[in-house]
Amino acid sequence: MLKKLLLLAITFSMMIVLSGCWNRREINDMVIAVGMGVDKLEEGYLVSVQVVDPSEIAAKKGSGHTPVTLYVGKGKTIFDAVREMSSIAARKIYFSHLRMFLIGEETARTEGIGTTIEFLTRDHEFREDFYIAIARKTTAKEILKGLTPIEKIPANKMFTSLEMSSKSWAATSTVKIDELISDLMSEGKAPVITGISYMGDPSKADKKSNAEISEPYARLKYGGMAVFWKDKLIGWLNEEESRGYNYLVSKVKSSVGAVTCPREDGNFSVEINGASSHMQVRTKDNSKYLDINIIAVGSIGEVQCQIDLTDPSSIHELEKLAAEVIEANIKKTLNKSFEMQSDFVGLGAAIHRSDPKAWKTLKEDWNERMETYPINTSVTIKLIGTGRSKRSFLEKIKE
16 A cells, blocks of 8 residues: 555656656747748858748738748858847747758859758758758849748748649659758769749749739749759759659659650640659670660540550550650750769769679769760650540541
C-alpha cells in the first residue's frame, strides 16, 4: 500500500513539473516566415522575408488588410541581416514553416549560392521541405513583395504552382535543399534550379488591386532553368532544353507534347504519364560509350488529323514520332551542357557509378572533354490509351 501511495505521489509531482512545453510559443507572439530571399549588396546582403500574421489567416472574417508583410534587413552576413529585422519586426519571426527560398539572379551569377545555402544548413530553425528558386531578371525582394490573386499568401502560391507544374509540365522542376547540396558536392553533376519571374507590369505587382482584379497587372510565372558551374549561375535552359533535362534525370511525372501528324497538316498530343532514364557505360568493339536509355508511358490526348487509332501499326507510328520529339529535346540539352561546359545532366556521375576506374582518369578535366566522350541515346514510348474514343468525329466531318 505504501509503495502504491509513493508511486502515486511521484506521478503527481511529475505531472506538475513536466506539464506544458518548454519551447512553446503563443500564436500572438510571433509571425510566420513563408518566403525568404537573398540579394547581394556591394557590402553585405539584403535579406527579404515574407511573413504572415497567423491571427489574420485564422480569423473567419479578415480585417481587410493583406495577411502578409515584407520585412527587409541588411547586414555584413545573412545571419546579421536576419537579426537586423528585429529592429522593425514587432514579433519574433518563426522560420520553421518556410515554403519558398529565392535567390536573385545577379547574386547567383556574381556571388554564387554557396554562402546562402551554408546559412540555411546551419540554422536550426529551417526545415528541409521548402523549395528553392532563382528570381530571373530581377531580385528576390521584388518577387517576394508582389501580391497574388486567389491565394492570399504569395509564397504559398509559389510553392503550390511549382509543385503542380513540376508534376504536369516537364519544363520545370522542384529542388529542395538536400538535393541542391548533393549536386553541389557531387562529382559529375552540377545543380539546376527553376527560375521565377513576372509576366506583365512588375511595378504594379505589390499593389493591393493586383490581387483583386480578374486580370492582374503582374503574374508570377515559372520558366527556364538556371544552370550552375560549382555554385555560380552560368546560363539558362529554354523550355525544350528544360524538358530534355527532366527526361534525362528521371524527373518527368506527367507532361503533354504536341507532335506533327505523319501524313497531313495538324498535330496530335501525347500525354506522358511517367518516364525513367538509365545511364550506363557499355563496351562495343573494344570502345566504351555512355548509353542513355529513356522509357516513357503515355496516351493520346488529342488528334487533329485523320488516323486510325484502332490499327496497331498506326499507334506504333505515333509512338515513333513522339519518341523522336523527346530525343530531339534531349540532344539539345546535351549540346547546351557541352556548350556551357557544365555537366548538369550528370553524365560524369553515371560514369562514376558504372565505371569508377575510368572516371578517375576522366574527372580532372571532364567538363572540357565530355563532348568528346561517345554517347548513345535512345527513347522508347509506349502509348497505352487513346482517350474515350478510338476514332475522332472530325473524320466524319471531313468525309
